[in-house]
Amino acid sequence: MLVTGGASGLGRAIVDRFVAEGAVVTILDRSADRLGEVAAKHGDAVRVVAGDVTSQRDNLAAVAAAVDAGGGLDVFIGNAGLWDFGRRLLDMSMTELENGYRELFDVNVKGYLIGARAAAEALIERRGAMIFSLSNAAFYPRGGGALYTASKHAGVGLVRQLAYELAPEVRVNAVAPGAMSTDLRGPDALGLQDRSITDVLPNEDAMKRFSALDLAPRPEAYVGTYVLLAARSESATVTGTVFDISAVGTPKR
Ligand SMILES: NC(=O)c1ccc[n+]([C@@H]2O[C@H](COP(=O)([O-])OP(=O)(O)OC[C@H]3O[C@@H](n4cnc5c(N)ncnc54)[C@H](O)[C@@H]3O)[C@@H](O)[C@H]2O)c1
Incomplete structure (x- = not known):
């Protein structure tokens, strides 16, 4: 299987869980240092590819590494993302808006699309699954500003259309988690490349404000849904769906 953005946060929790389930996992991530940490922890169970999800070449290299490691590709998880820290429309100049759009959509939407394109044929061969990380947004x-919210809404369209196009061989679904403390960063174009979502959600109380269930989940809390969607034996009838596991849609009492 292949996970993008698997060196940190939610992606890292996904990698740890799938390795525990016995999978061989390939990770595409731009952080070489963190990839080294995952590789050191998991040894032969992971392969790492340092690269950028916005690059065709890096996506193709990651799929080739995953096929080589697993003798084929069963699961592609598009997960690497950027956040806009809730930047409001009126708080961005036109130039910031345009450049921020390009940078954030390049990762959150184009990255998912070209990752899907790179993985599709190998997944068809194995009757595999695609899973994308979306969001309450x-x-x-x-759950963000207009840029992030629009990018995650775009992900819903991506899932519905790809599920239609790739059926019956490949099931295509998404998981929409809610707030969690990770190292999620923002675009350079908005000066947010060195900020982390943890600066904004510094403690459990700040996160619980958003959850009808009064939870401040760690990334590990969300990964069970990925396992469910990856296993055809557990979710054979599921495609074109986004599992909203954010507990944000139910109003907080
Ligand atoms: N943290 C939250 O509250 C939250 C809530 C809902 C959804 N999400 C979604 O979860 C996903 C994972 O985010 P996270 O919170 O774990 O953040 P994170 O920053 O901890 O992990 C993301 C990983 O993606 C990598 N990455 C970023 N841009 C990349 C690029 N261009 N090429 C290759 N790798 C790149 C980073 O190096 C990092 O390792 C994202 O899609 C995000 O939108 C996060």
């Missing part, structure tokens, strides 16, 4: 406002 794929359904509701307030």
Whole structure:
């Protein structure tokens, strides 16, 4: 299987869980240092490819590494993303908006699309699955600004269309987690490359404000849904769906 953005946060939790389930996992991530840490922990169970999800070449290299490691590709998880820290429309100049759009959509939307394109044929061969990390922002406002919310809504369209095009061989679904403490960064174009979402969600109380269930989940809390969607034996009838596991849609009492 192949996971993008698997060196940190949610992606790292996905990698740890799938390795525990016995999978051989290839990771495409731009952080070479963190890839080294994952490789040191998991040894032969992971392959790492240092590269950028916006690059055709790096996506193709990652798929080739995953096929080589697993004798084929069963699961592609598009997960690497950027956040806009809820930057409001009126707080961006036109230039920031345009450049921020390009940078954020390049990762959150184009990265998913070209990753899917690179993986599709290998997945068809194995009757595999694609899973994308979306967000509460794929359904509701307030999980980001207009750039992030629009990018995650775009992900819903991607899932529906690819599920249609790739059926019956490949099931295509997404998971929409809610807030969690990770190292999620923002675009350079908005000066947010060195900020982390943890600066904004510094403690459990800040996260619980968003959850109807009063939870401040760690990334590990969300990964069970990925396991479910990856296993055809557990989710044979599921495609074109986004599992909203954010507990944001139910109003907080
Ligand atoms: N943290 C949250 O509250 C939250 C909530 C809902 C959804 N999400 C989604 O979860 C996903 C994972 O984010 P996270 O919170 O774990 O963040 P994170 O920054 O901890 O992990 C993301 C990883 O992606 C990598 N990455 C970023 N841009 C890349 C690029 N261009 N090429 C290759 N690798 C790149 C980073 O190096 C990092 O290792 C994202 O799609 C995000 O939108 C996060």
